[in-house]
Amino acid sequence: MTTTAPLPVEPAADRQGAQAPASPWRSAWRRLRRRPIALVGLGIILFFVLTALLAPVLTAISGFGPTDTDKHAIDPYLGGLPRGTLGGVSARHWLGVEPMLGHDVFARLLYGAQISLLVAFSAALLITVVGVTLGVVAGYFGGRIDSVISRFMDVMMSFPSLIFMIALLSVVKNANRVVLLIVVMSLFTWPYIARVIRGQTISLKHREYVEAARASGTGSARILLTEILPNLSSTVIVYITLAIPGLIGSEAGLTYLGVGVRPPTPSWGQMITDSAVYYKVDPMFFALPCTCLFLVVLAFTLLGDALRDALDPKGGLG
Amino acid sequence: SSSKSNDTSADNGKGITTAGDGIIGGTPVRGGTLHILSNQDFSQLDPTRNWVEPEMDFGLRTLYRTLTTFKAAPGATGLEIVPDLATDLGTPSDGAKTWTFHLKDGLKYEDGSPIVADDIKYNVERSFSSELPGGPDYAKQYLNAPAGYAGPLKGQRLGPEAIEVPDAKTIIFHLKRAVAEFGYTVTLPTFAPVPIAKEAGAGYSNHPFSSGPYKIDTYDRGKQLVLVRNTNWDPASDPVRKAYPDKIVVDQTLGSAGIADRLIADQGDDKDAIMYSDLTPAKVPDVITNPDVKSRLVSDNSNCTAMLNMDNSKAPFDNQKLRLAVEYAIDKEAFQSSVGGPALADIATTYLPPELTGGTSVDHFKIPVSGDLDKAKQLMAEAGLSGGLNTEITVSTGAKQQAEAIQASLKKININVTIDAVDPSVANSIIGDKNKQTGLAIVGWCPDYPSGATFLPMLFDSRIITDTGNQGNKSRFKDASVDAEMDRIATLSDVKAANDAWLALDSKIMDAAPAVPLTWQKKPLLVGSNIAGAFAHPVWSAEIDYATIGLKSVK
Amino acid sequence: MTLLEVRDLAVEFNTAEGLVQAVKGVDFSVGRGRTLGLVGESGSGKSVTSLAVMGLHRGARVTGSVKFEGTELIGAPDEDVRKLRGRRIAMIFQDALTALHPYFTIGDQIAEAHREHFGSSYRESWARAVEALGEVGIPEPARRAGEHPHQFSGGMRQRAMIALALSCEPELIIADEPTTALDVTVQAQVLDLLMKLKDERGLGIIMITHDLGVIARVADEVLVMYGGAAVEQASADTLFSAPRHPYTRGLLDSLPRLDAPEGEALRAIPGSPPSLLSPPAGCAFHPRCAVYAADPQDACVAARPPLRLIDAAHRSACVHQEVTA
Amino acid sequence: MTTSTGPEPLLTVRDLGMTFPAPRQGMRRTAGIKAVDGVSFDVRPGETLGLVGESGCGKSTTGRMLVRLLDPTAGQVDFQGNDITRLSQRALRPLRSKMQIIFQDPFASLNPRQPVRQIISAPLRAQGLAAGEIGREVRELIQLVGLAPEHLDRYPHQFSGGQAQRIGIARALATRPALVVADEPVSALDVSIQAQIVGLMERLQRELGVAYVFIAHDLAVVKHLSHRVAVMYLGRIVEIGEKAEVYANPAHPYTKALLSAVPLPDPAAERARERIVLLGDPPSPANPPSGCTFHPRCPKAQEICRSEPPLLTIAGPGQRQVACHFPES
Amino acid sequence: MTAFLLRRLLAIAGTLLVICAVTFTIFYLLPTDPALQFCGKDCTPDRVELVRKQMGLDAPMIVQFGRYVLAVFAGRTMGTGQYAVHCGFPCFGYSFQSGRPVWDLMMDRFPASLSLAIGAAVIWLLIGLSAGVLSALRKNSWVDRTLMVGTIGVAAVPVYFTAMILLYVVVTVLGLIPYPRYVNFTDSPVGWAQNLLLPWITLALATAAMYARMTRSSVIETLAEPYVRTARAKGLPERRVVTKHGLRPALTAVVTMLGMDLGGLLAGAVITESLFGLPGVGKLFADSLNKADQPVVMGITLLAAFFIVTSNLVVDIVYAWIDPRARLS
Numbered sequence A: 001m002t003t004t005a006p007l008p009v010e011p012a013a014d015r016q017g018a019q020a021p022a023s024p025w026r027s028a029w030r031r032l033r034r035r036p037i038a039l040v041g042l043g044i045i046l047f048f049v050l051t052a053l054l055a056p057v058l059t060a061i062s063g064f065g066p067t068d069t070d071k072h073a074i075d076p077y078l079g080g081l082p083r084g085t086l087g088g089v090s091a092r093h094w095l096g097v098e099p100m101l102g103h104d105v106f107a108r109l110l111y112g113a114q115i116s117l118l119v120a121f122s123a124a125l126l127i128t129v130v131g132v133t134l135g136v137v138a139g140y141f142g143g144r145i146d147s148v149i150s151r152f153m154d155v156m157m158s159f160p161s162l163i164f165m166i167a168l169l170s171v172v173k174n175a176n177r178v179v180l181l182i183v184v185m186s187l188f189t190w191p192y193i194a195r196v197i198r199g200q201t202i203s204l205k206h207r208e209y210v211e212a213a214r215a216s217g218t219g220s221a222r223i224l225l226t227e228i229l230p231n232l233s234s235t236v237i238v239y240i241t242l243a244i245p246g247l248i249g250s251e252a253g254l255t256y257l258g259v260g261v262r263p264p265t266p267s268w269g270q271m272i273t274d275s276a277v278y279y280k281v282d283p284m285f286f287a288l289p290c291t292c293l294f295l296v297v298l299a300f301t302l303l304g305d306a307l308r309d310a311l312d313p314k315g316g317l318g
Numbered sequence B: 001s002s003s004k005s006n007d008t009s010a011d012n013g014k015g016i017t018t019a020g021d022g023i024i025g026g027t028p029v030r031g032g033t034l035h036i037l038s039n040q041d042f043s044q045l046d047p048t049r050n051w052v053e054p055e056m057d058f059g060l061r062t063l064y065r066t067l068t069t070f071k072a073a074p075g076a077t078g079l080e081i082v083p084d085l086a087t088d089l090g091t092p093s094d095g096a097k098t099w100t101f102h103l104k105d106g107l108k109y110e111d112g113s114p115i116v117a118d119d120i121k122y123n124v125e126r127s128f129s130s131e132l133p134g135g136p137d138y139a140k141q142y143l144n145a146p147a148g149y150a151g152p153l154k155g156q157r158l159g160p161e162a163i164e165v166p167d168a169k170t171i172i173f174h175l176k177r178a179v180a181e182f183g184y185t186v187t188l189p190t191f192a193p194v195p196i197a198k199e200a201g202a203g204y205s206n207h208p209f210s211s212g213p214y215k216i217d218t219y220d221r222g223k224q225l226v227l228v229r230n231t232n233w234d235p236a237s238d239p240v241r242k243a244y245p246d247k248i249v250v251d252q253t254l255g256s257a258g259i260a261d262r263l264i265a266d267q268g269d270d271k272d273a274i275m276y277s278d279l280t281p282a283k284v285p286d287v288i289t290n291p292d293v294k295s296r297l298v299s300d301n302s303n304c305t306a307m308l309n310m311d312n313s314k315a316p317f318d319n320q321k322l323r324l325a326v327e328y329a330i331d332k333e334a335f336q337s338s339v340g341g342p343a344l345a346d347i348a349t350t351y352l353p354p355e356l357t358g359g360t361s362v363d364h365f366k367i368p369v370s371g372d373l374d375k376a377k378q379l380m381a382e383a384g385l386s387g388g389l390n391t392e393i394t395v396s397t398g399a400k401q402q403a404e405a406i407q408a409s410l411k412k413i414n415i416n417v418t419i420d421a422v423d424p425s426v427a428n429s430i431i432g433d434k435n436k437q438t439g440l441a442i443v444g445w446c447p448d449y450p451s452g453a454t455f456l457p458m459l460f461d462s463r464i465i466t467d468t469g470n471q472g473n474k475s476r477f478k479d480a481s482v483d484a485e486m487d488r489i490a491t492l493s494d495v496k497a498a499n500d501a502w503l504a505l506d507s508k509i510m511d512a513a514p515a516v517p518l519t520w521q522k523k524p525l526l527v528g529s530n531i532a533g534a535f536a537h538p539v540w541s542a543e544i545d546y547a548t549i550g551l552k553s554v555k
Numbered sequence C: 001m002t003l004l005e006v007r008d009l010a011v012e013f014n015t016a017e018g019l020v021q022a023v024k025g026v027d028f029s030v031g032r033g034r035t036l037g038l039v040g041e042s043g044s045g046k047s048v049t050s051l052a053v054m055g056l057h058r059g060a061r062v063t064g065s066v067k068f069e070g071t072e073l074i075g076a077p078d079e080d081v082r083k084l085r086g087r088r089i090a091m092i093f094q095d096a097l098t099a100l101h102p103y104f105t106i107g108d109q110i111a112e113a114h115r116e117h118f119g120s121s122y123r124e125s126w127a128r129a130v131e132a133l134g135e136v137g138i139p140e141p142a143r144r145a146g147e148h149p150h151q152f153s154g155g156m157r158q159r160a161m162i163a164l165a166l167s168c169e170p171e172l173i174i175a176d177e178p179t180t181a182l183d184v185t186v187q188a189q190v191l192d193l194l195m196k197l198k199d200e201r202g203l204g205i206i207m208i209t210h211d212l213g214v215i216a217r218v219a220d221e222v223l224v225m226y227g228g229a230a231v232e233q234a235s236a237d238t239l240f241s242a243p244r245h246p247y248t249r250g251l252l253d254s255l256p257r258l259d260a261p262e263g264e265a266l267r268a269i270p271g272s273p274p275s276l277l278s279p280p281a282g283c284a285f286h287p288r289c290a291v292y293a294a295d296p297q298d299a300c301v302a303a304r305p306p307l308r309l310i311d312a313a314h315r316s317a318c319v320h321q322e323v324t325a
Numbered sequence D: 001m002t003t004s005t006g007p008e009p010l011l012t013v014r015d016l017g018m019t020f021p022a023p024r025q026g027m028r029r030t031a032g033i034k035a036v037d038g039v040s041f042d043v044r045p046g047e048t049l050g051l052v053g054e055s056g057c058g059k060s061t062t063g064r065m066l067v068r069l070l071d072p073t074a075g076q077v078d079f080q081g082n083d084i085t086r087l088s089q090r091a092l093r094p095l096r097s098k099m100q101i102i103f104q105d106p107f108a109s110l111n112p113r114q115p116v117r118q119i120i121s122a123p124l125r126a127q128g129l130a131a132g133e134i135g136r137e138v139r140e141l142i143q144l145v146g147l148a149p150e151h152l153d154r155y156p157h158q159f160s161g162g163q164a165q166r167i168g169i170a171r172a173l174a175t176r177p178a179l180v181v182a183d184e185p186v187s188a189l190d191v192s193i194q195a196q197i198v199g200l201m202e203r204l205q206r207e208l209g210v211a212y213v214f215i216a217h218d219l220a221v222v223k224h225l226s227h228r229v230a231v232m233y234l235g236r237i238v239e240i241g242e243k244a245e246v247y248a249n250p251a252h253p254y255t256k257a258l259l260s261a262v263p264l265p266d267p268a269a270e271r272a273r274e275r276i277v278l279l280g281d282p283p284s285p286a287n288p289p290s291g292c293t294f295h296p297r298c299p300k301a302q303e304i305c306r307s308e309p310p311l312l313t314i315a316g317p318g319q320r321q322v323a324c325h326f327p328e329s
Numbered sequence E: 001m002t003a004f005l006l007r008r009l010l011a012i013a014g015t016l017l018v019i020c021a022v023t024f025t026i027f028y029l030l031p032t033d034p035a036l037q038f039c040g041k042d043c044t045p046d047r048v049e050l051v052r053k054q055m056g057l058d059a060p061m062i063v064q065f066g067r068y069v070l071a072v073f074a075g076r077t078m079g080t081g082q083y084a085v086h087c088g089f090p091c092f093g094y095s096f097q098s099g100r101p102v103w104d105l106m107m108d109r110f111p112a113s114l115s116l117a118i119g120a121a122v123i124w125l126l127i128g129l130s131a132g133v134l135s136a137l138r139k140n141s142w143v144d145r146t147l148m149v150g151t152i153g154v155a156a157v158p159v160y161f162t163a164m165i166l167l168y169v170v171v172t173v174l175g176l177i178p179y180p181r182y183v184n185f186t187d188s189p190v191g192w193a194q195n196l197l198l199p200w201i202t203l204a205l206a207t208a209a210m211y212a213r214m215t216r217s218s219v220i221e222t223l224a225e226p227y228v229r230t231a232r233a234k235g236l237p238e239r240r241v242v243t244k245h246g247l248r249p250a251l252t253a254v255v256t257m258l259g260m261d262l263g264g265l266l267a268g269a270v271i272t273e274s275l276f277g278l279p280g281v282g283k284l285f286a287d288s289l290n291k292a293d294q295p296v297v298m299g300i301t302l303l304a305a306f307f308i309v310t311s312n313l314v315v316d317i318v319y320a321w322i323d324p325r326a327r328l329s
């Protein structure tokens, strides 16, 4: 019979050759689009991003800017509580006012979204990029590289960040506060995700398919990128989504320490912190920013879950 | 009490200040345990070093007695002094440059040993020691002590040219200059007895040896202090301290918000509890909107003046017209809201608090409470600054809203204020540094005892200004005639004449407008439903007087 | 009653590209003390079939009937099936490394099943695990039991899988290529063990393998699969001596032989395996079938030819019954 | 056929050894496991060396060391004149495309998160090929191993064992390497596809001069594909020589036993045949027997076998070497 | 292992030294002047200088740093003459505020912080792991969604609010337990637990979300692995399959996070401690920072660093237990 002639290649088998090769991201996106829950998440995020961007327009309509005070809207004899029901909701103040100074809650939520979302998103991104990069590198290469990075993480984690930030203030008083916030927050937060990633990388690097990639001459950078990282994607997604509330909270904390945005610039984190003590007497003030934050985190989680499923070729099925 | 705080231009009609005659709960019964909920450790209980409220009040009323002391009563009566360890209010001689006090008979420490005059001298000497800083420095200012005297810890005692102790019961102070109100000065804890044998250096604060009605049972710093009765204290010798509870427990581990919530909830042991440091403004609505809780609120003028400080030494605030413009522009009503509204503050109309102006407040400029923008703009024009200017304000982080209120007011006359909110621990360092000081800052001052001498010189004497670490005169206000007038008043031996002179000087400084008086803070304190005899003492920044507090009933 | 009775089993996967029909209507049965050999092309659905019998498919549509001692397993409550699994029906998975948990010791993984089904103590179950490892020829089983899969060689992992399957003394064992990583001496040892259990305890075996030598040694009956369907069923002897289906013949022709003359090339069935997404119409083998090429019949492309009886113990799914006879 | 006067060896292995750190036994630390011990051989370009031996004898470990996936604890491996055991991973990379490995466990060596297309193209990409070229190559490769382009966008878990194995083969052959270490590459394949793959390997060898180290248990396939055969037992090579010689006249008792145990694809013949049954327990590399490690199971064992480890010495024609005190002649 | 430990312990010492140096430098840059703070209100400049000298803050930073580090090991005598005090090893100096040795202060507060941290960790692990596993099992079901909304809902509100609501509901409305006050474990274990219950839950709720979500995603991934299929094939009940076989790989992330969270918490949870009046290290830190009590702040910073660094070490060791393959490196 055949004497090792060229192997027969069936022409019919080529019929799919014309179809463009789908990259894993593209096919993930295709799978993502099919999930209504992901679209809900995306919708919520877009909504908040849009309202934040349109804040100047919307407040022009509502009539109150974020730093305008309205002492007539509050009752000084009640410790500055908003006059009227539901935290002072009225035609003048659509979502009521803040106690004490009578800032318009609607305007502050919109402008607060600008700061909070910008800071939280950028910091989350920066943290993830730095943390994942260093974590993966430390875990994959091990040895001296790991020692150096890990000790650096140890130092950053146990860094006296609080006093550092107080000290920082006197050095960089006039720095761009938003940039400062993002940098400072990222500086002390990245080791968290980095260590988690490092731990998982240590597990992953012993997988045979990583060895296979190495054996096929793939460079370390590419191995990290194509063999290790995709397996870490769900960890990263979970981290990013849940980092958001933490970051919005730390923005408030840093602002409280004086390192953040200068008052009276509003942010959700500050509003939540300020309002927490009013939870009983002015629940509206507390509920509004919390709800906004909750919705954003929920949206991210929904999106993240859907993305996780979409990126997992097994779709999470056994 | 209501009598003095009613006539500020802000109306207190809603009766936020302590109800009734100012005493909550009537007369206490003897016995039981009083709980004091605090958010921090005492910074000092060492009488030599105890100079902040409410520690001074606490120490003086429970642990140590002084030569004289203030009456335990609300309102003006509380401003009167009575003999405590001493038999009288002191005998001045040599034109009030020498003061003689005699001790009562049978005074004893917690271990039963006798209290002698030399122990008081010893404590006064301690206030010179750099190892034991932080206490009232009146002894150092007034006493005729040798320059460079560094306290008794290394064995050096003061000679008779400063303090004489002719016998165990007599003590004679020799002063550098006449001090008419020295009888008030000796109410300070510097003039309590400390036995040499119990000296423990910086560690004395952990167990001050009691001469008062209570003694320390246990003191776990930052956690809990337990006081029990000092059985060697003789009530008959003490005209003010009633010492109703058997035991006082100070819990120092809670946060202020937690304390407020617990006292509002008023459950279990918390019924027998009072709060040690102020109710935070954000909790005020919680209290005021609930009549039951509100009836347990002690809130009185603390006689501390909050001021908008301007740096008079630098442009632009070296311009008196601009400073005046600021004075007219500030919406004090809005500022008052930012510190909690009338419940927490009265609007200040001059520097001297009512306590120092005979109980009634003085309104120097008669500006409407929400400011006079026309006048302010006119003054801006006169200052040549109608185009406006930019400046910064330094506040500690907790005072963010106050800064925002100032910012909003000044914006209306084109002064753009940038807010620097900094950690409380660094705020003073920044404001006190010539180079770092911002144009504006919010500062405050409280008198130590009812005398202008403990107030205006600290705020406006140009000779105490230092380049860094500047603690008094933060507006860096320099006026030689003001300095001279202060020196003159200090020598007056007639208290009444001195008070009038301080008032006049106050007006003079107001015209120069180095700072804008904003509010006279109140001290809002919540007590449990089983607390009796709680009132705000006018001398100790309206803290609750620990001399007479107790429980309504004992289980 | 037959131990296992499979009727019209079909398995479908819903994939991004479309519906994959991995198994289409397979019938077979295994009696006590009998061995069914399952051979066929790589990708023809042997593993999928065995997983379906075990009820271990997730995210696949399984239809048909699987009866174990008369009890229907498909659609049965999971808890009931679970109690059978491991205890009465055991499976040896094809890919031993991925099928063993990388984080637990071999001994633990074996002992665990024993504890679950016999309620034995930790110590007892461990002893049983060590014993099972020894039975399959792992040297120093007591020490090796404390090692993790990555410390085992490929063949040792495979033997660990076998030990795991045997440890609970099941009545039916589905062995999916259990000896691919074993050298011939160890393989012989393992097969002997299986044969001994089969004879002594009446163990029923489904032996999936590509090694026709193994089939020749152990199988009583053989089922040949191609493209998700059974194409021929016969006793082992008949299959080797008188194969009827063109695929089976091709397969036997491809066998490398030790006694083959030097330099002779191995023969492969020309063409490539059928796509499961869009399978060829009719007989899945017809595009590669020499018989069809010589004598194209409409029946070959019209519908999938069913297994047809040739004699009592021999069935084939070829249209050209006469030609291939 | 290759002889000692053939071309320069492509791969020279000298005294290769691998000792795995031993797991702790309680508090006590046992000596390491000598999985591979003093293995030496050459492979010339275009040659196939069959590596057979008992399960667990160290074949895969040797294979991994040949491509430096494991750092040997002893010995050296020269590939195209480079001692790859001493090269840094970076310096090794350019050599990688010339030496590839097919893994024994097909699934474990495929990244579950990558579609087949990406898996197969990895070595090509590492070689720096253009995207379009890669696409074409990959489509060709997948068909060469008997799969269809429709499989390219599927993920490993959607394949059968044999299909997964072929993906690994396609990946290893992608770069047209000079050396392929094939660790049981065809064990999961039916004989028809096996024939196809073996044909492919042979063709590549003929056309491109690929050398194989072919690890397998199927002695028939080994016989078909190899030029020389090495038999390993407990980490050592016990016999190595020309295929024809070894199969025809096995010199080592273990080789003999191995050949006698091959199952025959014929039930009748199978029932009739006689096998040499190895006695005793299989040995453990952690605790190897003294002297000749095979002696406890050897039908011919003598006193000397218990004490003296035999050296690998030339015995018989064609450079055949055997490590036995009493080789068959 | 011993060598590894030794190396890591040295690294810990080095890290702590770095932290120490950094903190010192920061304190130097801090605008706060402890001498001024210590001197009290209205202090004359020359007196501040005296106090500064008294406190040893007049020396150059490097000298102060040297003294500090030396003192940690060798002890140190503070003050002069009759009232001088000596603090022995480990000496972190004396609190400016209370004059007590910083070490004593910290050790005094440590039990409360430890109690809080351990109890909370146990609860958040329970919540996090079980919620994560449950969500993974019922992926995308209403159970999953409810748990998600619940956990991130708590994550999105401040700790303060959670604490207050818990107090309000459990103490005020339901009256189940009295207002919590810290009770030493040694005094009354029951009282200890009862009073710590709410702080534990508060802290646990704030932290559990991350654990739940991480566990969920990891378990979902693991449940698709072939070895989980094997576990099912063994006939293990689903509960065991998930909690043993499915959960184990998730532990890498969980343990890493636990190490960091616990390490951080051991040096105090400021907000929770002050909300519930726990005399813990966190509260001490906040108070000391407020009062520029540099030695205490320094001491607690080092204590925190110590816990973080050591718990990271422990985590690294635990990795090897979780994943045996990690033992190789």
Ligand SMILES: Nc1ncnc2c1ncn2[C@@H]1O[C@H](COP(=O)(O)OP(=O)(O)OP(=O)(O)O)[C@@H](O)[C@H]1O
Pocket: C013, C015, C020, C022, C040, C041, C042, C043, C044, C045, C046, C047, C048, C049, C094, C276, D157, D158, D159, D160, D161, D162, D163, D188, D189, D190
């Ligand atoms: N999860 C899945 N999704 C889609 N297709 C699948 C899936 N699992 C298996 N298949 C397909 O089903 C077919 C049968 O696979 P199966 O594993 O049963 O083959 P096999 O007969 O065991 O082959 P081998 O001998 O190679 O192991 C294969 O073509 C495979 O691609």
Ligand SMILES: Nc1ncnc2c1ncn2[C@@H]1O[C@H](COP(=O)(O)OP(=O)(O)OP(=O)(O)O)[C@@H](O)[C@H]1O
Pocket: C150, C151, C152, C153, C154, C155, C156, C181, C182, C183, D020, D021, D033, D035, D053, D054, D055, D056, D057, D058, D059, D060, D061, D062, D104, D285
């Ligand atoms: N990572 C490891 N740690 C410890 N021991 C190992 C490791 N890898 C392999 N071994 C041991 O080394 C020996 C040789 O293993 P190797 O995988 O090389 O065998 P093999 O010849 O390929 O066997 P098989 O034919 O069964 O695959 C075995 O005893 C095995 O247990």
Ligand SMILES: [Mg+2]
Pocket: C046, C047, C048, C094, C176, D160, D161, D162
């Ligand atoms: Mg299979």
Ligand SMILES: [Mg+2]
Pocket: C153, C154, C155, D059, D060, D061, D104, D183
């Ligand atoms: Mg192997």
